Amino acid sequence: MPDVYDLLVVGGGPAGYVGAIRAAQLGKKVACIEMERAGGICLNWGCIPSKSLLRNAELYHLLHHRAADFGFKFSDLSFDWSKIISRSRKVADQLAGGIEFLFRKNKVEYVLGEGSITAPDTVSVKLNDGKVKTFQGKKLLVATGVRPRPLPGLAFDGNTVISSREAMVVKKQPASIVIVGAGAIGVEFAYFFNAFGTKVTLVEMMPHLLPGEDQEISEVLLRAFSKQGIRVRTNTKVESGEVTPQGIKLNLEGPKPEVVEADLALVAIGVSALLPPGLSPELERGFVKVNGNYETSIQGIYAAGDIIGPPWLAHVAFYEAIQAVEGMFTDHQPKRVTVFPGCTYCQPQVASIGMTEKSAKEAGLKFKVGRFPFKANGKALAVGESDGFVKMIISEPYGEILGAHIIGAEATELIAELGLAITLEATYEEIETTIHAHPTLSEAVHEASAAAFGQAIHI
Amino acid sequence: MPRLSDTMTDGVVVRWLKKPGDVVNMGDVLAEIETDKATMEMEAFDEGVLKEIYVQEGQKIAVGEPIALISGEEEEPASPAPVEKIHAVPKRRIAQEKARIPQPKLAEVQHARDTADVEEGYSQAHQKRVATAGLAASSGAAGNTTGGRVKASPLARKVASKMNLDLSRIEGSGPGGRIIQEDVLAAAGQKTVVSTPSVVALPVGSGAEAELIPLTPMRRVIAQRMVESKSQIPHFYLQVELDAGPMLQLRSQANESLALSGGGKLSINDFVLKACVEALRRVPAVNSSFSDNAILRYKHVHLGFAVSLEEGLITPIIRNAENKSLRQISAEAKELSERARARKLKPEEYQGGTFTVSNLGGFGIDNFQAIINPPQAAILAVGSVIKKPVVSSPDQIVVGQRLGMTLCCDHRVVDGATGALFLQELRKLIENPTLMLI
Numbered sequence: 001m002p003d004v005y006d007l008l009v010v011g012g013g014p015a016g017y018v019g020a021i022r023a024a025q026l027g028k029k030v031a032c033i034e035m036e037r038a039g040g041i042c043l044n045w046g047c048i049p050s051k052s053l054l055r056n057a058e059l060y061h062l063l064h065h066r067a068a069d070f071g072f073k074f075s076d077l078s079f080d081w082s083k084i085i086s087r088s089r090k091v092a093d094q095l096a097g098g099i100e101f102l103f104r105k106n107k108v109e110y111v112l113g114e115g116s117i118t119a120p121d122t123v124s125v126k127l128n129d130g131k132v133k134t135f136q137g138k139k140l141l142v143a144t145g146v147r148p149r150p151l152p153g154l155a156f157d158g159n160t161v162i163s164s165r166e167a168m169v170v171k172k173q174p175a176s177i178v179i180v181g182a183g184a185i186g187v188e189f190a191y192f193f194n195a196f197g198t199k200v201t202l203v204e205m206m207p208h209l210l211p212g213e214d215q216e217i218s219e220v221l222l223r224a225f226s227k228q229g230i231r232v233r234t235n236t237k238v239e240s241g242e243v244t245p246q247g248i249k250l251n252l253e254g255p256k257p258e259v260v261e262a263d264l265a266l267v268a269i270g271v272s273a274l275l276p277p278g279l280s281p282e283l284e285r286g287f288v289k290v291n292g293n294y295e296t297s298i299q300g301i302y303a304a305g306d307i308i309g310p311p312w313l314a315h316v317a318f319y320e321a322i323q324a325v326e327g328m329f330t331d332h333q334p335k336r337v338t339v340f341p342g343c344t345y346c347q348p349q350v351a352s353i354g355m356t357e358k359s360a361k362e363a364g365l366k367f368k369v370g371r372f373p374f375k376a377n378g379k380a381l382a383v384g385e386s387d388g389f390v391k392m393i394i395s396e397p398y399g400e401i402l403g404a405h406i407i408g409a410e411a412t413e414l415i416a417e418l419g420l421a422i423t424l425e426a427t428y429e430e431i432e433t434t435i436h437a438h439p440t441l442s443e444a445v446h447e448a449s450a451a452a453f454g455q456a457i458h459i
Numbered sequence: 460m461p462r463l464s465d466t467m468t469d470g471v472v473v474r475w476l477k478k479p480g481d482v483v484n485m486g487d488v489l490a491e492i493e494t495d496k497a498t499m500e501m502e503a504f505d506e507g508v509l510k511e512i513y514v515q516e517g518q519k520i521a522v523g524e525p526i527a528l529i530s531g532e533e534e535e536p537a538s539p540a541p542v543e544k545i546h547a548v549p550k551r552r553i554a555q556e557k558a559r560i561p562q563p564k565l566a567e568v569q570h571a572r573d574t575a576d577v578e579e580g581y582s583q584a585h586q587k588r589v590a591t592a593g594l595a596a597s598s599g600a601a602g603n604t605t606g607g608r609v610k611a612s613p614l615a616r617k618v619a620s621k622m623n624l625d626l627s628r629i630e631g632s633g634p635g636g637r638i639i640q641e642d643v644l645a646a647a648g649q650k651t652v653v654s655t656p657s658v659v660a661l662p663v664g665s666g667a668e669a670e671l672i673p674l675t676p677m678r679r680v681i682a683q684r685m686v687e688s689k690s691q692i693p694h695f696y697l698q699v700e701l702d703a704g705p706m707l708q709l710r711s712q713a714n715e716s717l718a719l720s721g722g723g724k725l726s727i728n729d730f731v732l733k734a735c736v737e738a739l740r741r742v743p744a745v746n747s748s749f750s751d752n753a754i755l756r757y758k759h760v761h762l763g764f765a766v767s768l769e770e771g772l773i774t775p776i777i778r779n780a781e782n783k784s785l786r787q788i789s790a791e792a793k794e795l796s797e798r799a800r801a802r803k804l805k806p807e808e809y810q811g812g813t814f815t816v817s818n819l820g821g822f823g824i825d826n827f828q829a830i831i832n833p834p835q836a837a838i839l840a841v842g843s844v845i846k847k848p849v850v851s852s853p854d855q856i857v858v859g860q861r862l863g864m865t866l867c868c869d870h871r872v873v874d875g876a877t878g879a880l881f882l883q884e885l886r887k888l889i890e891n892p893t894l895m896l897i
Contacts, residue, residue: 398621400614400640425612425639 005029007328008123008137010115010276013040014314015143015305017099019321024106026329031135032108033115033125038099040145041306042314044092045165050188052088053168054345057195061228061347064195069384079196081173088168111135116277117142120300124278139328142281142288142296142303143321146271146312151180154241160248160264161241164189167266174198174263178250180238181268182209184344187221189266191346194230201231201260203252205269208234210344214356214405216391221407224348224387233258241265273307285309293334294324302328316340341419343412348388351415354403354422355393366396370428370452372444374408376459379439385409390448392418392428399427401449410441417445428452460514462522463492463499469521472514481509483529490526505529611638619643677771688833692749693870696828697878699886703844703862706730706892722786728764728818729789731841731864733895734888735816736760736780736788742881746813748834749871763812763832764792766799774832775799776812785895816841826863836872837881840865862889 005028009020012034020032037044056079063077103110113127115135123135148163150156156163162170164185177193179186182204194200202225204211208218209225209232225232236254247263273287281296282289287309294302304324305317316337327334344350360367373389374380388408395402404418421431431449436442447456460470473491477483488500489509511528514520609626611619615638619626622643629646631638674682706727714724739746739760748755760781763774775795777788798804814836817829820843829840842863849859864885868878888894 398614398617425614425633427613427617430613 003029003136005031005109005135005137007031007139007141007325008033008115008135009141009143010117010123011035011040011143011145011305011307012038012099012110013143013145013305013317014042015145015307015317015321016040016141017103018318019141019143019304019325020108021102021106022322022325023329024108026325028329030108031111031137032103033111033113033123033135035112035114037096038103038110039092039096040314041165042317043095043099045168047314048095049088049092049168050164050185050192051345052091053084053192054188056084056087057192058347061195066384081196082171084196085169085171114277117279117301120279120298138300140301141321141324142276142301142307143305143317144274144276144307146306147274148267149270149272151238151241151267151269154238154265154267156267157243160243162264162266164266164268167264170264176200176247176262177264177266178203178248178260178262179266179268180250181270182206182211182232182234183268183270184210184342185268186266187225187344187346187350189268190225190230191228194225194228199231199262200229201233201262203236203238203250203260204232204234205237206234210350212342213344213350213352214391214403215358217350217352217405217407220388221346221348221350225346271306271312275307292336293327294320311337311340311342313340313342339419339422341415343415345412348385348408349411350407351411352403352405353415353419354401356403356405357391357393360393360395360402365402367402368394368396368452370394370448370450370456372448372451372456372459374441374444376447377439377441377444379441379443380409382439383409385441390414390444392445392448392452394428394449394452399429400425401428401431404445404448406445408441408444414442414445417442460492460520460522460524460526461501463501469519471519472516472526474516475512477509479509479511483507483509503529609638610636612640614640615643622647675770677768677773681771684833685830688830692831692833694828694831694867695870695875695878696865696867697875697882698826698863698865699882700826701862701864701886701889702849702859703727703889704860706862706889707844707860709892723790723793725785725789727820727844727862728816728841729785729792730889730892730895731818731839732762732764732777732780732792732816733785733788734885734892735814735839736762736783737888737895738881738884739814740781741884742877744877745837745866745868745873745881747836747872748813749836749869750834754872757813759813761811761813762788763809763815763835765815765817766796768800768802773799773804773809774812774815775804775809776807815839820844820862826865828865829867831867831869836869837878838867839885840867 007020007023007028007030009016009030009032012020012032016032016034017038017040020030023030032038042048060079063072063074067074100110111125111127111133113125113133115123115125117140118124118134120140121136121138123137123140125133125135127133148156148165154161158166167189173196174193176199178201179190180203182190182202186202186204187210190200190202202209208215209221210218222232222234233252233254233256236252239251239253241248241250244261247261248265250260250265252258252260273283275288279298279301281298281301281303288296288303288307290296290303290308294304294308296303302324304320306312308320319337319340323334323336326332339354341351341353355363357369370392371389375386377386380386385408388406388411391405392401393403394400401418401421404415406414420426428449431446432455434446436446447458450456451459463470471493473493475490476488477490483489483503484506485503487503489503490501492499492501507529509527510530512526513528514526520526610631611626612633616626618640619629624643624646626638626643629638629642630636632642633639710725710727710730717724743756746757746760748757759779762777762780764777765772765774777783777791777795780788783791795804795808799809812832812835815832815838817838818841819827820841824842825845826842827840829838831838844860844862846858847861848856849861851857866878866882
């Protein structure tokens with residue numbers, strides 16, 4: 001008779017490892033079953049290693065294109081592609097080791113192998129050495145995540161038609177790449193490859209880059225990308241494509257139909273659920289359907305993270321896993337995600353939280369918009385990052401923050417203040433009466449809040 | 460009487476589990492209470508001796524009314540005995556300042572019980588020893604005023620101050636019991652700031668140019684009644700498509716002979732109105748209204764039908780339509796419509812309907828959903844007759860004359876099956892129109 005666990009977690013990504021650790025902190029006996037390496041896409045093939053690549057891109061772009069502005073001269077500025085890639089892998093390795101350490105510290109049993117749910121309380125694991133081991137758990141948390149969705153008619157082949165995972169470890173810098181999908185992943189890779197001189201074409205079906213963001217932000221990003229030399233094709237669909245001996249050929253259908261040839265095609269049009277084998281809970285729009293307690297249609301089986309549908313964000317997965325686990329083992333009433341920040345780490349960076357101007361309008365809300373450009377911010381000018389602006393959507397009559405949208409340097413760090421403001425139901429007055437250090441980029445947030453009511457000082 | 464469910468307005472004491480003189484400890488079950496949803500146990504929130512029971516078993520009493528008296532043992536010998544009532548602490552109730560009693564004495568408390576104010580207010584001191592049946596943690600004082608500081612978000616503070624609500628009386632649902640906007644709105648008894656069932660001005664889109672059209676009294680009434688209906692009545696919709704062929708045939712035959720005799724023509728709507736009257740007679744549950752304590756089932760069919768006007772619409776009523784023939788209904792409908800368009804209807808000619816028919820067939824609408832005209836329980840939305848292929852009985856595709864309609868029902872009165880039954884009867888009548896003539 002095998003041991004009975006309080007919780008079996010299937011999947012060791014952001015939802016899985018966080019859920020496992022929190023359950024262990026609550027004194028539960030927990031095992032986390034992971035097929036590949038703890039940390040999931042985020043840590044191994046997503047958020048983290050891509051930030052490493054983008055840091056390289058940002059530095060190179062600065063030195064290559066803007067050195068003269070800062071009074072630097074290079075006679076022989078070059079880069080080592082393989083080192084750029086290996087630095088990113090090292091960061092991922094280091095963090096993955098960190099999770100294994102956290103598992104040991106919290107006494108979470110870490111099981112490497114492919115888990116299949118054979119009964120509502122049983123996970124059978126094909127261990128990496130080929131043996132099969134069965135685990136019994138009082139509760140199950142499914143956190144197996146998602147995988148990239150291929151373009152219809154153009155399957156991933158790992159060489160020419162690739163997903164973000166392969167793009168992260170491309171051995172040789174491509175001379176040209178066509179990126180399909182201008183969500184966060186597409187936009188970040190467009191910036192990355194372009195910064196190093198790869199000819200980039202970015203194709204998006206919707207009318208704007210980063211279609212989920214506020215339209216004004218997308219428009220500013222489009223201008224920045226065009227200036228950087230990225231060819232952007234919005235309102236454009238990939239009609240068909242074929243792999244050629246030279247690379248890839250895509251027929252684009254849109255305002256300007258064209259044939260694009262490139263060494264590589266990176267497809268980043270979305271994701272589909274990666275369900276574990278065995279019992280399958282009810283799905284909704286392709287993702288696991290859960291109730292307010294994160295329980296699936298099968299009693300005792302819970303799910304959290306990407307597998308329960310959008311937004312597919314690591315920080316949302318962390319939150320969901322903690323809510324789900326606390327709901328299972330304490331008297332906490334789990335909450336579902338309502339407001340969450342979204343960040344894109346190209347340059348200029350994009351970060352947002354809450355409602356866009358359009359969604360506030362569609363909801364019939366009464367609101368004011370406050371804007372403040374980084375051009376009028378002393379710190380931004382001093383560090384030479386004066387592109388972009390802060391936009392705040394502020395409700396009337398009480399002045400609570402409905403949404404905030406930032407494009408510019410360090411936007412992804414600046415958004416945290418506004419997340420806290422929304423959670424605390426702060427109104428624009430609390431932001432305005434909080435002293436923001438001078439000179440900082442965060443003063444732009446301060447001023448944008450005041451600007452909504454015509455009270456910005458520096459513009 | 461504590462509020463044991465969100466929708467509870469009163470409760471019945473099913474059984475007392477303690478009798479006067481019993482010592483009551485915190486958490487003891489005092490009584491079983493039947494609410495609108497279930498029978499629940501009411502626990503004591505404090506300890507003492509159960510002095511008096513005000514509400515007998517089987518008796519119904521409104522939320523907020525006192526149901527029994529508990530006295531603190533240690534205080535008992537004092538004279539006059541400071542007796543505390545087991546009083547309602549309805550969740551998130553806001554006390555009114557005027558009813559505050561700084562140091563309640565028995566006489567005052569008893570006086571207060573006899574006045575209307577008692578439900579709204581009792582003092583802080585008073586509140587300390589109140590039995591609240593499972594709502595212990597929800598009293599404002601316990602939840603939010605540790606050390607005199609009320610934990611509330613800036614937004615909640617602003618909304619509460621605008622609404623003149625006392626934050627210390629509101630239970631917080633945010634992190635650590637912090638009061639957030641939602642709690643204030645719930646306390647105020649409204650879900651969102653904008654959803655008051657009155658005429659609400661929607662925000663004007665920023666920058667959009669618009670012409671200002673002042674509200675006419677009719678537009679104001681329409682706005683008010685439609686918001687009231689759609690926000691208070693649980694609407695549901697049953698949609699059917701009927702074979703209008705036989706009815707059209709009968710109509711052209713009838714109109715031919717009426718033309719010879721100089722009579723007015725019958726419209727499709729006249730047949731629909733007549734069929735509705737007959738179907739309502741057969742399924743009287745649809746000819747009803749919801750009221751707080753009962754369902755009113757009307758004896759007569761006062762049939763309303765919507766007439767569109769330039770500035771809005773009005774629904775003239777064919778009174779006692781169950782006694783009228785197709786021709787009478789047709790003539791009356793025609794006459795009422797004409798006078799409606801001329802704005803010459805008397806109030807009794809458009810008030811007091813028991814059921815309404817809204818026909819947009821003339822505008823080429825195939826089928827649609829309407830908003831119930833309160834206090835009626837249903838409205839029939841009628842579309843146009845359109846030709847379309849239908850599968851006839853030996854699996855042949857033939858050209859059908861199809862009439863789409865939707866019965867929009869108030870689920871408090873009319874259940875799905877009842878509405879369906881009405882539509883079945885309506886189908887029989889429309890598809891076998893000679894039945895209407897009998």
